[in-house]
Amino acid sequence: MRPTSVNYLKVLVPVKRCVDYAVKIRVNAAQTGVDTNVKHSMNPFDEIAVEEAVRLRERMPKSVESITVASIGPPKSGEIIRTALAMGADDGIHVEIDENAPQPEPLGVAKTLAELIKKKKNGDVDLVIMGKQAIDGDNGMTGQMLAGLLGWGQATFASKVEVLEGEKEVKVTREVDGGLEEIKVKLPAIITTDLRLNEPRYASLPNIMKAKKKKIERVTPESLGVDLKPILETIKVTEPPKRVGGGKVESVDELVEKLKAAGVV
Amino acid sequence: MLRRNIHLLASQSTRAGFRVSTGTARRWYSAPTLSGNFSSLESRDVEHFATILPSTSILSTLGPFNHAVEELAAYNSDWMGKYHGKSKCVLKPKTVEEVSKILKWCWERRIPVVPQGGNTGLVGGSVPLHDEVIINLSNMSKIRKFDPVSGILVCDAGCVLENLSEYLAPHKHIMPLDLGAKGSCQIGGNVSTNAGGLRLLRYGSLHGTVLGLEVVLPNGEILDQLTTLRKDNTGYDLKQLFIGAEGTLGIITGVSILTPAMPLAQQNILLALPSFTTLPELYKLSKTYLSEIISAFEYFDRRAYDLVCRHTGRKALTDEEVGDSQAFVLIETSGGKAGHDEEKVNALLEHLYSMEENPLINSGTLSQSPSQFQSLWGFRELIAEAAGKEGKVYKYDISVPVSEFVNTADAVRKQVGDKVKEVVGYGHVGDGNLHINVIADAYTKEVEDLLEPFVYKVVSKHRGSISAEHGIGSMKTQHLHYSKSDVSIDLMKRIKKLFDERGIMNPGKVVPM
Numbered sequence: 001m002r003p004t005s006v007n008y009l010k011v012l013v014p015v016k017r018c019v020d021y022a023v024k025i026r027v028n029a030a031q032t033g034v035d036t037n038v039k040h041s042m043n044p045f046d047e048i049a050v051e052e053a054v055r056l057r058e059r060m061p062k063s064v065e066s067i068t069v070a071s072i073g074p075p076k077s078g079e080i081i082r083t084a085l086a087m088g089a090d091d092g093i094h095v096e097i098d099e100n101a102p103q104p105e106p107l108g109v110a111k112t113l114a115e116l117i118k119k120k121k122n123g124d125v126d127l128v129i130m131g132k133q134a135i136d137g138d139n140g141m142t143g144q145m146l147a148g149l150l151g152w153g154q155a156t157f158a159s160k161v162e163v164l165e166g167e168k169e170v171k172v173t174r175e176v177d178g179g180l181e182e183i184k185v186k187l188p189a190i191i192t193t194d195l196r197l198n199e200p201r202y203a204s205l206p207n208i209m210k211a212k213k214k215k216i217e218r219v220t221p222e223s224l225g226v227d228l229k230p231i232l233e234t235i236k237v238t239e240p241p242k243r244v245g246g247g248k249v250e251s252v253d254e255l256v257e258k259l260k261a262a263g264v265v
Numbered sequence: 266m267l268r269r270n271i272h273l274l275a276s277q278s279t280r281a282g283f284r285v286s287t288g289t290a291r292r293w294y295s296a297p298t299l300s301g302n303f304s305s306l307e308s309r310d311v312e313h314f315a316t317i318l319p320s321t322s323i324l325s326t327l328g329p330f331n332h333a334v335e336e337l338a339a340y341n342s343d344w345m346g347k348y349h350g351k352s353k354c355v356l357k358p359k360t361v362e363e364v365s366k367i368l369k370w371c372w373e374r375r376i377p378v379v380p381q382g383g384n385t386g387l388v389g390g391s392v393p394l395h396d397e398v399i400i401n402l403s404n405m406s407k408i409r410k411f412d413p414v415s416g417i418l419v420c421d422a423g424c425v426l427e428n429l430s431e432y433l434a435p436h437k438h439i440m441p442l443d444l445g446a447k448g449s450c451q452i453g454g455n456v457s458t459n460a461g462g463l464r465l466l467r468y469g470s471l472h473g474t475v476l477g478l479e480v481v482l483p484n485g486e487i488l489d490q491l492t493t494l495r496k497d498n499t500g501y502d503l504k505q506l507f508i509g510a511e512g513t514l515g516i517i518t519g520v521s522i523l524t525p526a527m528p529l530a531q532q533n534i535l536l537a538l539p540s541f542t543t544l545p546e547l548y549k550l551s552k553t554y555l556s557e558i559i560s561a562f563e564y565f566d567r568r569a570y571d572l573v574c575r576h577t578g579r580k581a582l583t584d585e586e587v588g589d590s591q592a593f594v595l596i597e598t599s600g601g602k603a604g605h606d607e608e609k610v611n612a613l614l615e616h617l618y619s620m621e622e623n624p625l626i627n628s629g630t631l632s633q634s635p636s637q638f639q640s641l642w643g644f645r646e647l648i649a650e651a652a653g654k655e656g657k658v659y660k661y662d663i664s665v666p667v668s669e670f671v672n673t674a675d676a677v678r679k680q681v682g683d684k685v686k687e688v689v690g691y692g693h694v695g696d697g698n699l700h701i702n703v704i705a706d707a708y709t710k711e712v713e714d715l716l717e718p719f720v721y722k723v724v725s726k727h728r729g730s731i732s733a734e735h736g737i738g739s740m741k742t743q744h745l746h747y748s749k750s751d752v753s754i755d756l757m758k759r760i761k762k763l764f765d766e767r768g769i770m771n772p773g774k775v776v777p778m
Contacts, residue, residue, distance in 0.1 A: 020634055020635040020636060021636055022635045022636045022639060023635065024434070026435075039634075039635045041633070041634030041635060041636065041637075042633075042634065044636075083633040083634070086633070199579065201583075202535075202581050202582065202630040202633075202637065202641070203630060203631070203633060204582055204583075204586050204628055204629070204630055205536075205614060205618075205626075205628055205629045205630060205631060206618075206628065208614075208630075208631055209614065209615075209618060248321065250320070250321060
């Protein structure tokens with residue numbers, strides 16, 4: 001692990017293509033998962049990560065050398081890499097897996113990202129900014145596992161990020177159960193984003209047009225030496241039990257009676 | 266015919282935005298005397314209603330219920346807080362038979378009634394002028410049947426528009442109309458006002474998409490023309506009279522409507538234009554490049570954009586990108602295949618960006634995901650709500666040639682000067698429909714006199730419509746002549762008399778009797 005110069009930070013932002021958060025989820029017929037024949041988009045927490053990286057560069061233009069976006073997924077994941085490029089990232093890496101392959105698990109993703117970071121040709125990555133969790137799996141593990149695999153520091157659930165100029169550290173405010181916690185992490189480090197970190201921008205048309213020309217490198221998990229076969233087996237997925245209808249009462253007295261009968265009063 | 270005076274007191278109990286003010290003895294306005302030989306509502310009438318409806322469906326300040334006036338407040342006031350009625354009784358029937366029995370009694374007793382749906386109307390048509398009985402259809406909200414092959418939906422008039430959309434979604438169909446009030450407005454009200462909305466450009470008006478109606482006539486007779494036939498040329502098409510009649514010819518209790526297939530790919534583009542002058546060219550180019558996938562083309566001016574940004578706390582573009590753009594356009598595309606639509610959109614954008622000499626646009630953004638698609642629509646759909654939060658809004662909904670959109674808004678701005686907070690203009694370019702919202706601190710006679718009949722005269726000059734889609738209600742009955750000839754208005758009066766000789770159905774609305 002080489003000491004990082006704060007000038008010329010190389011930032012990596014992993015992004016995931018998930019079912020769009022506005023879609024109404026339905027369990028699939030086989031009860032093995034949800035119906036994925038619906039609209040997909042970038043994981044909202046990853047959008048926040050891309051936005052933070054772009055804002056970092058806007059705040060400290062001389063200090064950020066590159067923002068690379070990476071995604072592990074089927075061919076359509078290329079679309080969200082394009083979206084991230086339109087928001088301001090410089091180039092992308094698409095670790096392409098088969099359309100019908102099962103979704104990679106957090107450990108698999110972390111291993112893949114670790115290999116990408118180790119093998120990065122243009123020099124070492126200094127900072128990884130990624131979403132705290134994906135809204136389909138809600139695991140919230142990948143960032144932490146990646147830090148463990150690399151032996152890097154981690155600052156998770158970030159609601160504020162400040163790169164300290166002249167030092168090789170990042171000051172991060174974390175959202176924790178008790179409130180907010182402020183920590184300093186030495187670079188290179190992993191930061192996972194929480195909801196209140198920022199509000200992602202709409203990509204402007206000129207940037208959308210420019211993004212079409214930016215480079216996306218395509219690799220396979222095999223070329224990285226990673227096996228993405230799932231270790232966990234999902235046995236069954238069902239909807240929560242439907243709410244039973246209530247009844248209307250004619251008066252307050254009747255309401256009190258019913259509450260008493262239910263043993264609540 | 267009394268000239269209507271509306272005094273909405275800027276008193277201490279008027280709350281900001283569109284919260285309902287409760288009626289107090291001090292809140293008066295003089296509505297026109299209702300012409301007609303009407304009876305006053307008495308306790309015995311309410312007792313009779315209690316034999317038709319369960320007591321949970323009746324709200325009344327009269328015996329035997331003796332509810333507080335506050336409980337009826339929401340029904341007596343409109344969404345904008347501009348129009349206030351003094352009804353003593355609200356009825357909420359569940360079935361067409363109940364509606365029929367109610368009307369039979371009111372017809373006998375000569376008690377005037379106001380049919381009410383979601384109460385989101387903008388022209389004072391959905392609340393009483395005095396103490397008419399309110400017949401609210403919110404409890405009649407069942408979906409009767411849906412045929413997924415033909416897309417024909419039959420439902421009660423009290424179904425909320427958004428709920429119908431959600432019902433249709435798994436069947437991959439959508440409602441043929443969409444408007445900002447979708448979370449509250451009911452389909453019966455939409456049909457009664459011939460609502461237009463954001464999708465009219467693509468799917469046409471309710472006069473085309475409504476296949477049949479079930480209506481209770483003023484005397485209580487049930488007119489059942491709830492067919493599901495696409496084609497039926499058997500005599501005069503009576504339903505067309507009820508569509509847009511604003512509840513003055515009968516109460517719509519059931520609707521049969523054709524719903525289009527859900528587009529598989531949707532996208533929208535928000536564009537910032539240097540000025541309105543480039544809009545007509547942009548519109549033509551969009552029609553050429555996007556051709557059949559274009560499903561909405563909306564315009565809003567810079568003041569409207571700033572208003573929404575203030576209201577939501579979010580901007581679509583950075584200030585640098587927007588610069589001093591004076592006009593904004595939101596284009597929606599709906600098609601069967603994302604890739605195909607994106608190609609068309611790209612072609613349009615590349616053309617726009619190749620015009621370096623005289624650019625039609627300053628900048629813009631493109632929705633990258635379904636959530637962005639919805640939030641970008643917010644910049645257009647939330648203008649009305651944002652206006653309501655800034656003050657009391659005078660709304661004008663007019664049809665004028667598209668080339669006159671900005672001139673008309675500017676003329677209104679000049680007319681009111683600094684007597685109001687803000688004037689914003691926005692509208693459906695494809696339908697030639699401009700909405701002007703004049704935001705004042707309070708509803709006052711002074712501002713109203715400045716605006717009316719000024720706005721209507723401007724419209725009349727262009728042979729336009731004083732109400733493109735909002736309807737006449739009680740707001741514009743005296744101004745009908747700016748858009749319709751005496752011959753037309755006379756015939757409308759005769760039709761009203763034919764359907765409702767005793768004049769009990771929503772009196773004082775639409776047609777000046």
